[in-house]
Amino acid sequence: MNEKYNLGSVYFGILGVVALVCGIADLVVVAGGDSFSWGILEIPSDPFRGGWGGLIILFAGLFYLYSIKNFSEIHHFSKAVMGSILVWVIAGCDILAMITESIPGGEEGGWFNTLEGFLGTYAPPYAPAIFLLPFSLVIIYHLHKRGGTNADMEE
Amino acid sequence: MKLTVDERWDLIEKISKETVIFGVYKHTVKDAIGELTVKPLTGIPIAFAVLYGFWSFFGSFAGFFTDGFFVKLFDEHWLPWLQDVFPGGLGNWFYAIMVDAGHMENGILVASDNCFESFGVLTSGFFLAIGVVLPAIIAFYLILTLLEDTGYMPRLAVLIDTVLHKIGLHGFAIVPTILSLGCNVPAVTASRILETKKQRFIMMTLLAIFIPCGAQLGIMEEVIPDTIGFVLLYLFTGYFILGFILHKVLPGKSPEILIDVPPYQMPMLRDVAMKLWMRVKGFFKIAIPFVLLGCIIVNILYLANIIDWLANVLSPVLSGWFGVPKETVGPLIAAFLRKDLAVAQLSAIEMTKYQMITSVVLVSIYFPCVATFMMLLKEGWKDLLGSIAVLALVVFLYGGLLHLIWILLGVA
Amino acid sequence: MKVLLMGHPNVGKSVVFNRLTGANVIISNYPGTTVDYTKGYMKVKGKDFTVIDVPGTFSLEAKDKAEEVAVKMLEEEKDAVVICVVDSSKIERGLYLTLEIIERGYPVILALNMWDIAQDKSIHIDAEKLENILGIPVIPTIAINGKGIKDLVSKIKDATPVETDKILEKVGGKE
Numbered sequence: 001m002n003e004k005y006n007l008g009s010v011y012f013g014i015l016g017v018v019a020l021v022c023g024i025a026d027l028v029v030v031a032g033g034d035s036f037s038w039g040i041l042e043i044p045s046d047p048f049r050g051g052w053g054g055l056i057i058l059f060a061g062l063f064y065l066y067s068i069k070n071f072s073e074i075h076h077f078s079k080a081v082m083g084s085i086l087v088w089v090i091a092g093c094d095i096l097a098m099i100t101e102s103i104p105g106g107e108e109g110g111w112f113n114t115l116e117g118f119l120g121t122y123a124p125p126y127a128p129a130i131f132l133l134p135f136s137l138v139i140i141y142h143l144h145k146r147g148g149t150n151a152d153m154e155e
Numbered sequence: 156m157k158l159t160v161d162e163r164w165d166l167i168e169k170i171s172k173e174t175v176i177f178g179v180y181k182h183t184v185k186d187a188i189g190e191l192t193v194k195p196l197t198g199i200p201i202a203f204a205v206l207y208g209f210w211s212f213f214g215s216f217a218g219f220f221t222d223g224f225f226v227k228l229f230d231e232h233w234l235p236w237l238q239d240v241f242p243g244g245l246g247n248w249f250y251a252i253m254v255d256a257g258h259m260e261n262g263i264l265v266a267s268d269n270c271f272e273s274f275g276v277l278t279s280g281f282f283l284a285i286g287v288v289l290p291a292i293i294a295f296y297l298i299l300t301l302l303e304d305t306g307y308m309p310r311l312a313v314l315i316d317t318v319l320h321k322i323g324l325h326g327f328a329i330v331p332t333i334l335s336l337g338c339n340v341p342a343v344t345a346s347r348i349l350e351t352k353k354q355r356f357i358m359m360t361l362l363a364i365f366i367p368c369g370a371q372l373g374i375m376e377e378v379i380p381d382t383i384g385f386v387l388l389y390l391f392t393g394y395f396i397l398g399f400i401l402h403k404v405l406p407g408k409s410p411e412i413l414i415d416v417p418p419y420q421m422p423m424l425r426d427v428a429m430k431l432w433m434r435v436k437g438f439f440k441i442a443i444p445f446v447l448l449g450c451i452i453v454n455i456l457y458l459a460n461i462i463d464w465l466a467n468v469l470s471p472v473l474s475g476w477f478g479v480p481k482e483t484v485g486p487l488i489a490a491f492l493r494k495d496l497a498v499a500q501l502s503a504i505e506m507t508k509y510q511m512i513t514s515v516v517l518v519s520i521y522f523p524c525v526a527t528f529m530m531l532l533k534e535g536w537k538d539l540l541g542s543i544a545v546l547a548l549v550v551f552l553y554g555g556l557l558h559l560i561w562i563l564l565g566v567a
Numbered sequence: 568m569k570v571l572l573m574g575h576p577n578v579g580k581s582v583v584f585n586r587l588t589g590a591n592v593i594i595s596n597y598p599g600t601t602v603d604y605t606k607g608y609m610k611v612k613g614k615d616f617t618v619i620d621v622p623g624t625f626s627l628e629a630k631d632k633a634e635e636v637a638v639k640m641l642e643e644e645k646d647a648v649v650i651c652v653v654d655s656s657k658i659e660r661g662l663y664l665t666l667e668i669i670e671r672g673y674p675v676i677l678a679l680n681m682w683d684i685a686q687d688k689s690i691h692i693d694a695e696k697l698e699n700i701l702g703i704p705v706i707p708t709i710a711i712n713g714k715g716i717k718d719l720v721s722k723i724k725d726a727t728p729v730e731t732d733k734i735l736e737k738v739g740g741k742e
């Protein structure tokens with residue numbers, strides 16, 4: 001048991017640092033004013049998604065980092081859960097925005113988008129939160145391991 | 156026989172000793188998360204995330220229906236079709252009220268090409284009510300219902316308690332405030348949970364003046380997507396400034412309360428659906444008649460040249476004091492009936508970005524819409540008169556302040 | 568006949584009301600959802616009942632306008648049967664209001680709602696014994712899934728006013 005939680009704290013420690021860096025990068029990019037892309041990663045520059053969203057990702061990173069102090073203890077563990085929930089909020093909103101953008105035909109087009117247009121919306125680059133999403137899901141495994149109640153809340 | 160308070164508690168203790176066994180209770184993750192959401196250090200970042208989710212969902216959902224489909228439907232199909240088949244045609248008074256009043260270009264009356272400008276009952280009225288306001292209201296109430304049913308609201312109340320105490324209220328004032336972002340009418344009733352007359356007066360006055368309703372938010376997202384953030388910030392700042400002043404100058408008490416925080420729970424689909432349906436229905440019962448009526452009245456006032464006349468009379472105040480075009484008098488009249496209608500009307504007037512901000516702020520703060528007005532009246536006419544006196548002062552000073560800011564920034 | 572639903576805020580009165588009458592009043596997970604009363608109707612064995620959902624109140628000394636509505640309702644409906652809804656996980660506070668209403672001479676039925684939450688918190692209540700001591704029908708309920716509601720309805724006719732002395736006697740009298 002104990003070893004598993006140690007593994008957990010290493011994992012979320014790393015994830016925490018990554019999230020923290022992403023959050024800071026988001027804020028720096030917004031302050032700079034031009035959006036930044038690197039391979040399949042794109043950091044938005046608008047103050048809402050980049051600035052506000054970036055701040056939340058930064059908080060998520062801090063939550064993860066706080067949790068590893070004593071990962072097996074419930075109050076610290078739930079900080080990691082909270083960190084993941086924050087990532088889900090941001091990534092969920094990003095994905096929802098993509099979906100709602102992909103379906104209508106746009107100003108010039110018909111009622112609905114063309115197939116290429118539809119698929120094109122989902123092509124990379126993606127914002128950092130989307131990359132964090134799969135890694136944040138690991139928390140669900142830990143929740144099951146604990147057999148505790150699920151974190152049923154918001155969004 | 157009646158017991159005294161102490162005797163009663165004494166009796167309860169005896170009863171519970173015989174009938175209740177309190178076992179050991181272990182904290183669950185749910186409880187721990189509950190704690191994180193109320194402690195300021197962790198709770199404030201979480202509240203920021205909730206707010207982000209709220210706004211992002213609102214934008215995506217409303218944008219999907221309004222920009223994605225309804226704008227196209229109404230501007231490219233419904234409006235041209237009506238312009239074709241509706242009897243009368245441009246210049247006819249009935250046609251103007253129902254379909255399109257048109258506007259002057261180089262001395263010629265030309266037809267409108269979108270439903271923001273046409274201002275007919277069947278065109279703008281329907282477009283605003285169904286195409287813009289309906290999606291916005293559904294999006295708003297959906298999230299609100301989720302926040303309520305999970306149990307996040309009382310935690311937000313705890314979190315914001317200290318701040319709201321500074322304006323003479325307490326944490327639970329967040330409930331009417333947030334409800335008001337949907338519609339001021341149920342929010343006024345919800346103010347009853349506040350303890351003293353003073354608190355209720357402060358609450359209702361702040362709601363009536365500074366909180367824009369969901370319909371208005373939806374239209375603002377459409378008309379001023381880039382500056383809506385600033386407008387909201389300016390309004391919420393006003394909420395706190397005025398609250399602070401009222402708290403200082405009004406006599407009366409603002410008692411402390413103990414906030415009860417219920418456990419988090421999974422919202423039930425049936426309840427959410429039912430509540431959403433009832434609220435949207437309730438909203439539209441109030442809104443639709445006034446949107447349509449608003450279109451008719453404003454059109455008649457235009458046709459009778461009353462608005463032109465008023466515009467000239469009020470021009471010194473409007474352009475002199477507030478720095479907005481005198482044509483905004485039309486929307487300001489419409490704002491008596493519906494704020495959403497008024498903001499939509501503003502979009503058809505030519506002005507700078509900054510004048511637009513001022514006008515939208517003015518429309519928001521300057522008078523509660525008819526439905527809210529009636530609600531306030533029901534809660535007591537003396538308070539209503541007080542609120543209106545405060546309101547008049549606020550419109551002049553806080554609206555004028557915005558003009559001053561633009562002058563200082565050199566953009567007015 | 569009239570049935571009044573009284574209890575602290577956020578104990579599930581409105582859920583019970585919806586269950587009893589098939590109405591759709593708004594419920595939320597925070598105190599102070601209901602701020603005005605709602606009347607509804609139900610038929611039990613051919614008899615018509617008027618059920619009234621009122622705002623939650625902590626005691627019969629109203630502290631705000633919503634509580635005033637509740638207390639006024641109780642005072643107006645002198646011959647009503649009162650269903651006292653309490654949160655089983657906070658039963659002691661709930662009993663305070665219940666006793667106040669009993670003292671005023673109303674026939675009372677006690678609904679121990681949120682029975683599931685009490686169990687989650689490992690709080691065990693001996694409902695039968697409580698019934699015995701108080702001398703009124705006591706029914707554990709879980710309003711959100713309807714458990715105990717039928718029982719609650721069938722006990723309405725059994726409610727009678729109780730003297731406080733009797734209750735005091737059962738637990739060993741006044742000291």
Ligand SMILES: Nc1nc2c(ncn2[C@@H]2O[C@H](COP(=O)(O)OP(=O)(O)OP(=O)(O)O)[C@@H](O)[C@H]2O)c(=O)[nH]1
Pocket residue numbers: 304574575576577578579580581582583593594595596597598599600601602621622623624680681682683684708709710711712
């Ligand atoms: N777990 C559980 N939850 C319940 C039960 N009954 C009600 N609830 C929940 O408790 C919350 C409050 O229910 P309401 O019916 O709005 O409470 P109320 O007593 O009418 O509250 P006020 O109108 O504020 O006085 C809701 O979120 C319900 O889903 C129950 O038996 N078990």
Ligand SMILES: [Mg+2]
Pocket residue numbers: 580581582593594600601621622623
């Ligand atoms: Mg209720």
